[in-house]
Amino acid sequence: RIDHMRSGPQVLVFPAYLNNAFLNLLELSARADGFRVEGAHTYDDLVAGAARLGRGDTLHVHWTTPIAQQAQSESEARRRVANLERIFTGLRSRGAKLVWTIHNRLPHELTFRELEVALYRLLASSADAIHIMAPHTPAAISDVATVDPRKIRQIAHPSYEGVYDTGITCADARASFDIAESDRSVLFLGQIRPYKGVDDLARAAARANDERGGDLVLMLAGAVKEMPRAEFAASLPASLRTVSQLEFVDDADIARWFRAADVACFPYRAILNSGSLHLAATFRVPVILPGDPFLRDQFAGEAWVAFFDPAGPEASIAELLAGDPFAGVTDRDFDAFLAPIAPWDISREYSALLTSLASAPSSLSRV
Numbered sequence: 001r002i003d004h005m006r007s008g009p010q011v012l013v014f015p016a017y018l019n020n021a022f023l024n025l026l027e028l029s030a031r032a033d034g035f036r037v038e039g040a041h042t043y044d045d046l047v048a049g050a051a052r053l054g055r056g057d058t059l060h061v062h063w064t065t066p067i068a069q070q071a072q073s074e075s076e077a078r079r080r081v082a083n084l085e086r087i088f089t090g091l092r093s094r095g096a097k098l099v100w101t102i103h104n105r106l107p108h109e110l111t112f113r114e115l116e117v118a119l120y121r122l123l124a125s126s127a128d129a130i131h132i133m134a135p136h137t138p139a140a141i142s143d144v145a146t147v148d149p150r151k152i153r154q155i156a157h158p159s160y161e162g163v164y165d166t167g168i169t170c171a172d173a174r175a176s177f178d179i180a181e182s183d184r185s186v187l188f189l190g191q192i193r194p195y196k197g198v199d200d201l202a203r204a205a206a207r208a209n210d211e212r213g214g215d216l217v218l219m220l221a222g223a224v225k226e227m228p229r230a231e232f233a234a235s236l237p238a239s240l241r242t243v244s245q246l247e248f249v250d251d252a253d254i255a256r257w258f259r260a261a262d263v264a265c266f267p268y269r270a271i272l273n274s275g276s277l278h279l280a281a282t283f284r285v286p287v288i289l290p291g292d293p294f295l296r297d298q299f300a301g302e303a304w305v306a307f308f309d310p311a312g313p314e315a316s317i318a319e320l321l322a323g324d325p326f327a328g329v330t331d332r333d334f335d336a337f338l339a340p341i342a343p344w345d346i347s348r349e350y351s352a353l354l355t356s357l358a359s360a361p362s363s364l365s366r367v
Contacts, residue, residue: 008034009056009358012049015041015066019251022275023062025158029347030354043067043080050087055095056358061123065107068115077112081119088126097357100124101131105141105272108195109226120145128357131350133157133273136294140272153353157273158346159338160282164254173259177243179217186321187219187261187285189249190276193226197267197313199235204267204317206237211322220244221257258283263326267313271295277305278341284334286326288317303333 011030013023016039027037040046043066050059067084071077091098100123106116124130124145131153132138138147171181179185186205192198202218209216218240224232229246236242249257258264264280265288280287281304289295291307299305306325308316 008036009058009354010036010038010053011058011060011354012038012040012046012053013060013062014039014046014049015063017041017063021160021163021251022158025160025163025343026347026350028344029351033351033355035351035354041066043070047083047087050091050096053091053094053096057096058099058354058357059091059096060099060101061127062101063103063107064116064119064123065109068112068119069107069109071112074112074115077115081115081122084119085122085126088122092126097128097360098123098126099129099131099353099357100127101133102137102141102147103273106144108193117144124148127151128360129153129353131155131353134294134298136298137272140294155349155353156341156346157275157278158343159341160275160279161338161342163343164251164258164279164282166252166255168256168259170259173256176256177217177219177260179243179260183215183217184212184321185217185219185243185260185262187221187257187264187280188266189219189221189254189257189264189279190266191222192220192224192232192246195269197269198232200313201265201267201317202236202240202242204314205321206240207314207318208321209240211318216240216321218242219257219261220246221249222246223248254279255283258285261285263288263321265317265321266290267308267317269310269313281334281337284331286329288320288325291316302337304329304337 016023031037038049040049053059067080068077071080088098110116124147128151130147130151133156135154138152174181188198188201190196198220205216205218220242221244224246233246258280264285266274266276268290271290271292277287277289286304288306288308289299290310292310296307304326306320308320
């Protein structure tokens with residue numbers, strides 16, 4: 001069998017969500033450079049896969065939800081975290097390395113908060129490298145875990161250039177939704193969950209629509225989670241025209257939604273890194289984000305980003321949608337943001353990180 005002869009170091013990615021564009025883009029260069037990228041989907045996969053890692057190999061932990069939060073009980077969650085500590089010790093003793101990417105301040109759905117905090121602290125102390133995308137990440141999670149600055153590797157979130165584009169024009173995309181050129185279309189695309197504040201956006205859009213004389217169209221695309229779909233649909237304002245697909249949007253159809261949009265709004269109540277922003281930027285669609293101090297600092301120079309007040313989201317978003325905060329924004333404004341974060345360039349930075357870990361002596365992990 002040929003597969004036993006591949007000699008490159010192994011990278012075990014957890015959780016390896018199938019068809020996750022972010023993971024696929026990040027791993028492009030590493031695969032080309034000879035790393036054997038394998039996926040662990042569940043906690044049990046993680047335990048089994050980690051046991052096979054040795055010198056030169058890397059375990060890369062991304063989202064932590066499947067570890068403690070998806071355990072069947074608190075005692076089971078506690079056992080998992082304790083077991084993970086033993087697994088990390090075993091990795092170190094065999095010369096394998098641990099990378100942790102901090103995606104969220106904490107998972108959005110928390111059943112066992114104390115154990116999640118313990119897990120974050122374990123990852124922070126055990127990791128050889130801690131990958132952050134937003135520069136403010138250590139400060140944003142400082143009340144949860146302390147990150148050793150010597151371990152930090154900042155590699156930006158990639159754009160989605162070339163991933164979803166199907167060549168559909170803005171005119172054709174708008175026509176497919178029966179959105180006129182004179183309409184102003186506002187898009188939310190992604191899973192519709194309580195923490196994402198889509199209810200605030202819908203009420204805000206209805207208010208702005210009244211002020212504008214009825215030319216707003218709200219576009220909602222994504223599966224409804226943690227509440228009945230019919231209940232969410234019934235809560236949408238009757239006075240506002242809404243184009244919706246309240247279920248998963250196929251990759252091949254994402255371009256059509258973004259090409260039809262004048263502005264994207266992500267009314268999140270909690271956010272650290274947003275792939276949605278990078279997706280909107282890739283399609284040159286301006287974005288409304290929560291005015292969290294960290295986000296304001298990170299995107300302050302971007303003419304295509306506007307911020308609403310998280311203390312009064314409905315009124316603040318309504319004011320932005322009623323006006324035109326993006327007058328004068330051109331493709332050049334997006335190009336300046338996108339140029340340094342092309343997928344291949346970001347993936348090369350990630351491959352360089354893996355290469356440096358694979359060749360580093362084990363003692364570095366405890367410096």
